[in-house]
Amino acid sequence: MNNLKTVELNQLFHEFNICTQLQYNGQLTINNLDGKQWTFYYCLGKIVWATGGTHPSRRFRRNVTQFCSQIDIDNLQLFSENTLLDYWDYFSLKKLYQTQKIDSKQVNAIVSSTISELLFDLAQETDFQSLSYDYSEEIILGAIMTSTLANTFLQQTQESCESWLKSGLEGLSPNLAPVIIKPKIIQQKVSADVYKNLENLINGQHTLYDLSVKMKQNVLSVSRSLLPYIEKGIVALVEVPDLPLGKAKIPNNYSSISTKKNSNIPTIACVDDNLQVCQMLETIITANGMKFIKIENTLEALPILIQHQPDLIFLDLIMPGINGYELCANLRRTSVFAKTPIAILTATHDTFDKVRSKVFGVMDFINKPVAKDKVMEVVDKYVIFPQKTANLSNLSYIR
Template structure:
């Protein structure tokens, strides 16, 4: 690590060292220029918990899976506190410990892993001097267990960041999810069995941190192994939404139709958590002789869209887990959809939403309720139709 970076780390950790030296009972909130927040909780100068960042739910799911294999995450609902509280995750661990579901060593491992991950998040901030710090004594969390581990997170973070940088990963976040965008190249290089396993894992659903747990490797080794593919444009890194700790299961009903069957017929996709909207669009699209893909779970949208490569995507604005703005931006960061027309579905007719749609990469928008004329106007405008034997004259021009 160069001297400049070492100075920056020392500046970053200065506030934390003060809390430890003065034996604070308070919380320290750190905020960057984009409003992203991390909160650290102290008890008598000992850091007992940290939360916040990009994926707090994913992070806790990962750590419970890693350190508490006996716990079925889908059965955690009875122990789950009000998730509107900043420290809901700490209460969950406390409830599990008090109900003899997890042991003290497991608690300690989860706490240490969580704090280390959050410090690494902070280490990735481009400009440490832009971070703001705020103290608050409203919430004081007592340690669930008395940990023998001292505050060694500063040294751990410096070492982790040094290894990450030396591997050429300095510009990559472990919170990004890899997805294969040129499958034909990888298929030429590996066996069918290996490719099937890669396709199952590198599909835009799992972050680099998630993959490390699934593959039982360090996030450094997983990221380093993918780096050549990323540099060659074979694999892309995309942003993904956080996951709820207990996921509601939504069945995505879509028809995967290989383009080789009839590549002349356009494929239109709709990502909307409303079954009614999907059904209405399906009726309009299919009655006009086109293929339709409906995706009701937005968190599952990216791999389905990559598999089917639609000619036009209708995207709802307000959805659970990830909104239309975020998903649109994620699609634009994937080379497969860099130029694909994306029409935002919105119930609002405000100019503010229209401006935001453009900022996040949307091509157009359509106001709800959907109607045949509005839908087909968008389709005619952006989709190129070719003459076919079945439809020799219906669609002959690109509008």
């Protein structure tokens, strides 16, 4: 790779490194002057998903076909609520995993392939100076499975770019579709059966990415094998449209996904890996006419909380993966939760813990075992009930 290209890539990757260093939660959206967009979703500084780029539907269909042979992609039914989202593919993949139609290994393969492909697509931009960067904490997606460090993806992208350029493929996009434009020349060199197979593959309908899956080779090998024919004008590369999504359906038992609350009833959330504590809090909260969300897996906490935007959050102090302090700090970095009341749950009675909690943005503290009066004391302190507000307004009016 030439020095100029290396410098430009390093400048581009600098934006990603900033997100990693800050343990960013949210999305990094990159736009070029032509209106093309790439969005990378971060959770705790790791890239967990990516959308946009060229042919998002083709990419999803291709990855499912490549890594999940048991799935009939042409008859795959997507939830209509999801297809309205920019990250519809993320929720479709998550649903396939939750319904046990695909396993964790397949999920990781699709996530890794999707992120890598979008980074390579972005790295192929010719005018890096014109790119604009937008950070937003409105949408937070969690890692469906084990997430990979962003630096690993960036290193792989740089290596892929170097190999692509060394192979003489500079200026050629794997999103283009090859088509035979001088069939007689090829017919003279191969048998009728071989030509028939080539005609079915190199017909301007399958991109180089698509062909790599069909031929079970990496895209670099496929592109390199076609390069001599492209240079001689025997084969041309053409742009093709994206493919349509799968069939959409609306299940009766599936609520639409929204990042905005649609009810005046207060919502209380609890993040605790202890099921008994969650159940105890749920009993107390629901008995007092409020909604309750229990989250036992800390890695899923941020996306679930951003989806429901609770009025009050109870956090366990000691949890696997991430403790209450760290999770609270991450929530405070997100604009949605900058002022949301957060109370820590803990079995210790250490004064130092209480002082430290305040530093991380905790507003209250409850000791375990959880007592009803203590819980409701915190709830009454921070949560506004519409009914109570209405009654106060009526009293004021009577006066």
